[in-house]
Amino acid sequence: MSPRVVIAGGGTGGHIFPGLAVARELKAREIDVHWLGARRGLEAELVAERNIPITLVDLEGIHDRTPSAAVRALARLPTAIATSVRTLLGLKPLVAVVGVGGYASTAGMMAAGLIGVPTVLQEQNSIPGWVNKFLAPFSDLICCGFEDALKAFPSLSAEWTGNPVRADFFEVPDVAPHDPPRLLILGGSQGSLFLNRTLPRALATLRDDGLNIEIRHQAGVRWAEVVRTAYQDFKLEAKVTAFLAQPWQAFAEADLVVARSGALTISELAAAGRGALLVPFSAAAGNHQEFNARSLERAGGALVLTEHEAMPLRVAMLLGKLLRNHEALCDMGRNARDVALPGAAARIAERLLAIGGGE
Numbered sequence: 001m002s003p004r005v006v007i008a009g010g011g012t013g014g015h016i017f018p019g020l021a022v023a024r025e026l027k028a029r030e031i032d033v034h035w036l037g038a039r040r041g042l043e044a045e046l047v048a049e050r051n052i053p054i055t056l057v058d059l060e061g062i063h064d065r066t067p068s069a070a071v072r073a074l075a076r077l078p079t080a081i082a083t084s085v086r087t088l089l090g091l092k093p094l095v096a097v098v099g100v101g102g103y104a105s106t107a108g109m110m111a112a113g114l115i116g117v118p119t120v121l122q123e124q125n126s127i128p129g130w131v132n133k134f135l136a137p138f139s140d141l142i143c144c145g146f147e148d149a150l151k152a153f154p155s156l157s158a159e160w161t162g163n164p165v166r167a168d169f170f171e172v173p174d175v176a177p178h179d180p181p182r183l184l185i186l187g188g189s190q191g192s193l194f195l196n197r198t199l200p201r202a203l204a205t206l207r208d209d210g211l212n213i214e215i216r217h218q219a220g221v222r223w224a225e226v227v228r229t230a231y232q233d234f235k236l237e238a239k240v241t242a243f244l245a246q247p248w249q250a251f252a253e254a255d256l257v258v259a260r261s262g263a264l265t266i267s268e269l270a271a272a273g274r275g276a277l278l279v280p281f282s283a284a285a286g287n288h289q290e291f292n293a294r295s296l297e298r299a300g301g302a303l304v305l306t307e308h309e310a311m312p313l314r315v316a317m318l319l320g321k322l323l324r325n326h327e328a329l330c331d332m333g334r335n336a337r338d339v340a341l342p343g344a345a346a347r348i349a350e351r352l353l354a355i356g357g358g359e
């Protein structure tokens with residue numbers, strides 16, 4: 001019987017896709033993978049699509065909830081932990097549990113601690129979320145996606161491993177600016193209402209200023225039709241999609257990216273060598289998206305506007321300046337790629353197998 005590793009967590013693509021990258025690496029080493037997630041997270045669909053066995057527990061987050069909703073969510077935790085314990089006990093030989101973040105990781109990581117299974121925590125952001133801050137002292141190792149995150153764990157076993165992204169992103173060619181320039185707008189796995197509202201108006205301003213742009217906009221399932229209509233109302237041609245099944249291809253075709261600044265987005269931009277205008281999600285826990293964005297800005301791979309600053313005219317001004325300057329686009333792409341850390345999935349797989357004695 002092959003050794004097994006359990007990946008616990010999910011909720012959003014920013015937690016799930018790094019876990020899937022580690023899962024691929026483990027499978028390549030003939031390690032079986034089982035996933036522990038939450039019924040309401042995206043993992044219910046994304047993990048099952050990849051033929052990875054998954055156990056779903058009834059668990060919700062408590063961040064930014066009303067007191068009564070938070071109490072109800074906490075009341076589900078004991079049952080979720082009990083389900084996770086039964087699942088882990090049935091998976092033998094079990095090497096380790098790796099938590100990839102989000103509230104869904106709490107039950108799996110706590111269950112592993114109760115029955116003495118080694119645990120590894122993967123922190124994608126430069127500023128850890130409250131769940132990972134809580135779980136970190138009980139973990140055998142914390143694998144940090146950003147070097148800045150090490151500061152949050154001064155007395156714990158933590159290592160800068162980088163965030164796992166698909167190897168396809170590292171194979172994206174260097175920027176070769178097009179005429180007309182090509183712009184990719186990324187809203188993340190669920191879409192960004194702010195970007196969906198702001199970018200069509202900003203790009204209409206640039207069109208009126210004489211700049212023709214090829215636009216590709218990933219809007220999210222809820223917003224795709226609305227965004228498509230918005231571009232039509234502004235008489236702009238744009239390729240609007242709900243989701244990017246192969247985002248590295250969209251990166252390869254783009255000269256510049258406008259995006260939120262989730263940890264995975266920053267890591268993918270760096271791997272693909274694409275400069276960006278980043279607008280951090282203002283309601284992100286601990287303002288971690290702005291910290292992520294500033295790390296790429298300091299490296300010269302991005303410009304950052306807060307939501308308060310990112311009015312359509314300001315966005316249009318910055319985009320126009322960048323898209324008209326081919327040298328600046330190439331410089332930003334090179335600077336972004338300089339901070340990429342290849343091999344993160346393999347590095348994390350090696351660490352958790354060593355800690356669990358699986359290799």
